[in-house]
Amino acid sequence: MKVPLTSSIAGLNESATLAINIRAREIRAQGGSVCHFGFGQSPFPVPLSIQNALRDHAAVKDYLPTLGLPELREAVARFYQQEMNSPFSAEHVCIGPGSKELIFQALFLLEAAVLIPAPSWVSYGPQAQLLGKPVYTLPTRREHHYRLQADVLEQICQQLDDTPKLLIINSPNNPTGAVYGEDDLSALAEVCRKFGIIVLSDEIYAMIDFTGQSHQSMAHAYPEGTIVTGGLSKSFAAGGYRLGVMLIPDPLRALTKALQTVASETFSTVSAPVQYAALEAYGHFDTVRSFINQTVEIHRSVAEYVHTRFIGMGLNCPEPQGAFYMMPDFQNYRASLAKKGITSDEALCHALLGEAHIALLPGSSFYLGPLTLLSG
DSSP: OOOOOOGGGTTOOSOHHHHHHHHHHHHHHTTOOOEEOSSOOOSSOOOHHHHHHHHHTTTOOSOOOTTOOHHHHHHHHHHHHHHSOOOOOGGGEEEESOHHHHHHHHHHHSOSEEEEEESOOTTHHHHHHHTTOOEEEEEOOGGGTTOOOHHHHHHHHHHHTTOOEEEEEESSOTTTOOOOOHHHHHHHHHHHHHHTOEEEEEOTTTTOBOSOSOOOOHHHHOGGGEEEEEESSSTTSOGGGOOEEEEOOGGGHHHHHHHHHHHHHTTOSOOHHHHHHHHHHHHTHHHHHHHHHHHHHHHHHHHHHHHHHHHHTTOBOOOOOBTTOOOOBOGGGHHHHHTTTOOSHHHHHHHHHHHHOEEOOBGGGGTSOTTSOBBO
């Protein structure tokens, strides 16, 4: 029987991160071992207090409010006020089944062209494509640590004229490990105000920051136009719990109402036991602060070691400032790789997984050219 699939799925494949994860599992199931660097999952356990809260509320079976448990929304707002210095209250907080789903809902609800600095996380573009939204990738440069520059943003805005625009900023960044500083964000905010751009600031890695500086958010520089997303997946090591948060400022409150309407017709609400686990995470952050600080220090030490080894091998690679990632450039090995028939980033990643059981992701999955030989 012919299956009448929607045309928006044409050309889309499974997320590169999930696909490489499946292949790595297959190799392991066959008795092989894999050094798996292709999936952004914390290697640490969920803090025990959060595990206990999930267990203690396993019997809670009722549907909770669509935008989230009121106590949780209050705890999230308090967390962002105290830990992130971000100006949000409980009414600004929306709880969803992962920040990935909340980003998808925002893309669905906002009638705007989507501006994505490249390289970027693998799913922003496909989500926009599924929704039929125009996507514009904005170039960044290695000497700027792949951070979007204000003049580049202004140039694309001038080209798009009066088209409504949504800019996605991710800091600390997947896949580069870059962290936007106060000056970076202030310059971008000036352009955003000039052109009336809405910003979606993906801050899922906000606490995994190696710079030693206080957290910098686009919501500080551009509070009236910035939506912030976060969740349990990275800092709290609870990716499988699937709980995300979205914080929407007063001038964009129409989005909150629209999200409530659409959520009520789609996912309804987030699992009740998971919301109570999140209440423990956000409401009693002091309980897990030491745990998170220790895990961040381990991430920093590993990143520093691997970066040093990469540089020693002759690879160009910006030093990661946060998150789980770094992005080595194999251009210096182009000639020797070509002799082995490896002439693209995807070919390199397939060879590394097939021959050495090392799982990496190709730079082309992050909106870089397939011949750049960059791997995230």
